[in-house]
Amino acid sequence: MKILILNGPNINLLGTREPDKYGNLSLTDIEAFLKDEASKLGVSVDFYQSNIEGELINKIQEAKSVYDGIVMNPAGYTHTSVAIRDAILAVQIPTVEVHISNIHKREEFRKTSLTAPACIGQITGFGTDSYKLGLIAVCDYLKK
Numbered sequence: 001m002k003i004l005i006l007n008g009p010n011i012n013l014l015g016t017r018e019p020d021k022y023g024n025l026s027l028t029d030i031e032a033f034l035k036d037e038a039s040k041l042g043v044s045v046d047f048y049q050s051n052i053e054g055e056l057i058n059k060i061q062e063a064k065s066v067y068d069g070i071v072m073n074p075a076g077y078t079h080t081s082v083a084i085r086d087a088i089l090a091v092q093i094p095t096v097e098v099h100i101s102n103i104h105k106r107e108e109f110r111k112t113s114l115t116a117p118a119c120i121g122q123i124t125g126f127g128t129d130s131y132k133l134g135l136i137a138v139c140d141y142l143k144k
Contacts, residue, residue, distance in 0.1 A: 008075035069138035
Protein backbone atom coordinates (compact mmCIF):
# COMPACT_ATOMS: atom_id res chain seq x y z
CA MET A 1 0.00 0.00 0.00
CA LYS A 2 1.29 3.44 -0.93
CA ILE A 3 0.06 6.61 0.79
CA LEU A 4 0.66 10.25 -0.14
CA ILE A 5 0.97 12.72 2.73
CA LEU A 6 0.01 16.09 1.29
CA ASN A 7 0.41 19.43 3.07
CA GLY A 8 -0.86 22.86 2.14
CA PRO A 9 0.28 26.41 2.78
CA ASN A 10 2.43 27.41 5.73
CA ILE A 11 2.88 23.84 6.95
CA ASN A 12 6.54 24.27 5.98
CA LEU A 13 6.77 26.76 8.87
CA LEU A 14 5.79 24.24 11.56
CA GLY A 15 8.07 24.32 14.56
CA THR A 16 8.31 28.10 14.47
CA ARG A 17 4.80 29.15 13.39
CA GLU A 18 2.46 29.76 16.33
CA PRO A 19 3.82 26.92 18.47
CA ASP A 20 0.99 27.47 20.96
CA LYS A 21 -1.43 26.25 18.24
CA TYR A 22 0.74 23.93 16.16
CA GLY A 23 3.44 22.66 18.50
CA ASN A 24 7.21 22.63 18.23
CA LEU A 25 7.73 19.86 15.69
CA SER A 26 8.92 20.82 12.23
CA LEU A 27 7.50 19.34 9.06
CA THR A 28 10.71 17.30 8.77
CA ASP A 29 10.11 15.95 12.29
CA ILE A 30 6.54 14.98 11.38
CA GLU A 31 7.68 13.27 8.18
CA ALA A 32 10.28 11.22 10.10
CA PHE A 33 7.64 10.24 12.67
CA LEU A 34 5.22 9.22 9.90
CA LYS A 35 7.86 7.14 8.12
CA ASP A 36 8.25 5.15 11.34
CA GLU A 37 4.48 4.80 11.71
CA ALA A 38 4.13 3.71 8.08
CA SER A 39 6.81 1.09 8.58
CA LYS A 40 4.88 -0.32 11.55
CA LEU A 41 1.76 -0.46 9.37
CA GLY A 42 3.63 -2.09 6.48
CA VAL A 43 2.93 0.74 4.04
CA SER A 44 5.09 3.22 2.18
CA VAL A 45 4.60 6.98 2.32
CA ASP A 46 5.67 9.89 0.19
CA PHE A 47 5.47 13.53 1.21
CA TYR A 48 4.64 16.74 -0.62
CA GLN A 49 4.07 20.29 0.61
CA SER A 50 3.21 23.40 -1.33
CA ASN A 51 2.00 26.88 -0.62
CA ILE A 52 0.49 27.01 -4.10
CA GLU A 53 -3.05 25.74 -4.70
CA GLY A 54 -2.45 24.67 -8.29
CA GLU A 55 0.59 22.59 -7.32
CA LEU A 56 -1.49 20.74 -4.72
CA ILE A 57 -4.17 20.09 -7.33
CA ASN A 58 -1.56 18.81 -9.79
CA LYS A 59 -0.16 16.47 -7.12
CA ILE A 60 -3.63 15.11 -6.35
CA GLN A 61 -4.26 14.49 -10.05
CA GLU A 62 -0.84 12.83 -10.48
CA ALA A 63 -1.62 10.55 -7.52
CA LYS A 64 -4.22 8.61 -9.52
CA SER A 65 -2.93 5.09 -10.24
CA VAL A 66 0.17 5.77 -8.08
CA TYR A 67 -1.21 6.00 -4.54
CA ASP A 68 -3.82 3.95 -2.75
CA GLY A 69 -4.71 6.72 -0.32
CA ILE A 70 -4.00 10.31 0.67
CA VAL A 71 -3.64 11.96 4.05
CA MET A 72 -4.03 15.68 3.49
CA ASN A 73 -3.72 18.80 5.59
CA PRO A 74 -5.06 21.42 3.19
CA ALA A 75 -4.31 24.09 5.83
CA GLY A 76 -5.78 27.47 4.82
CA TYR A 77 -7.18 25.99 1.60
CA THR A 78 -9.52 23.88 3.74
CA HIS A 79 -11.89 26.81 3.98
CA THR A 80 -11.52 28.28 0.49
CA SER A 81 -10.68 25.72 -2.18
CA VAL A 82 -13.47 24.28 -4.25
CA ALA A 83 -10.74 23.34 -6.75
CA ILE A 84 -8.92 21.06 -4.27
CA ARG A 85 -12.25 19.52 -3.29
CA ASP A 86 -13.02 18.86 -6.96
CA ALA A 87 -9.58 17.29 -7.50
CA ILE A 88 -10.11 14.88 -4.60
CA LEU A 89 -13.49 13.90 -6.01
CA ALA A 90 -12.10 13.55 -9.54
CA VAL A 91 -9.31 11.10 -8.70
CA GLN A 92 -11.46 8.97 -6.37
CA ILE A 93 -8.55 8.15 -4.07
CA PRO A 94 -9.64 7.64 -0.46
CA THR A 95 -8.49 10.77 1.35
CA VAL A 96 -8.44 11.67 5.03
CA GLU A 97 -8.33 15.36 5.93
CA VAL A 98 -6.21 16.15 8.99
CA HIS A 99 -5.59 19.26 11.07
CA ILE A 100 -3.20 19.82 13.94
CA SER A 101 -5.48 22.29 15.72
CA ASN A 102 -9.18 21.78 16.30
CA ILE A 103 -10.63 23.91 13.51
CA HIS A 104 -14.05 23.75 15.18
CA LYS A 105 -12.75 25.59 18.25
CA ARG A 106 -11.16 28.41 16.28
CA GLU A 107 -12.40 31.42 14.34
CA GLU A 108 -15.84 31.09 12.79
CA PHE A 109 -14.50 31.02 9.21
CA ARG A 110 -12.28 28.02 10.04
CA LYS A 111 -15.22 25.88 11.15
CA THR A 112 -16.30 25.19 7.57
CA SER A 113 -14.25 22.79 5.48
CA LEU A 114 -14.93 22.79 1.76
CA THR A 115 -12.61 19.81 1.30
CA ALA A 116 -13.84 17.44 4.04
CA PRO A 117 -17.04 16.41 2.22
CA ALA A 118 -14.86 15.00 -0.56
CA CYS A 119 -12.89 12.92 1.96
CA ILE A 120 -13.67 9.65 3.72
CA GLY A 121 -13.20 11.46 7.03
CA GLN A 122 -11.63 14.30 8.96
CA ILE A 123 -9.34 14.20 12.00
CA THR A 124 -8.80 17.48 13.77
CA GLY A 125 -7.38 18.73 17.03
CA PHE A 126 -4.96 16.00 18.10
CA GLY A 127 -1.79 17.93 17.38
CA THR A 128 0.69 16.18 15.14
CA ASP A 129 -0.92 12.87 16.16
CA SER A 130 -3.71 13.87 13.75
CA TYR A 131 -1.36 12.74 10.96
CA LYS A 132 -0.75 9.37 12.62
CA LEU A 133 -4.48 8.88 13.17
CA GLY A 134 -5.14 9.88 9.56
CA LEU A 135 -2.59 7.37 8.30
CA ILE A 136 -4.11 4.59 10.41
CA ALA A 137 -7.61 5.56 9.27
CA VAL A 138 -6.84 5.51 5.56
CA CYS A 139 -4.96 2.22 5.88
CA ASP A 140 -7.84 0.62 7.80
CA TYR A 141 -10.28 1.92 5.20
CA LEU A 142 -8.23 0.47 2.36
CA LYS A 143 -7.98 -2.95 4.04
CA LYS A 144 -11.77 -3.35 4.10
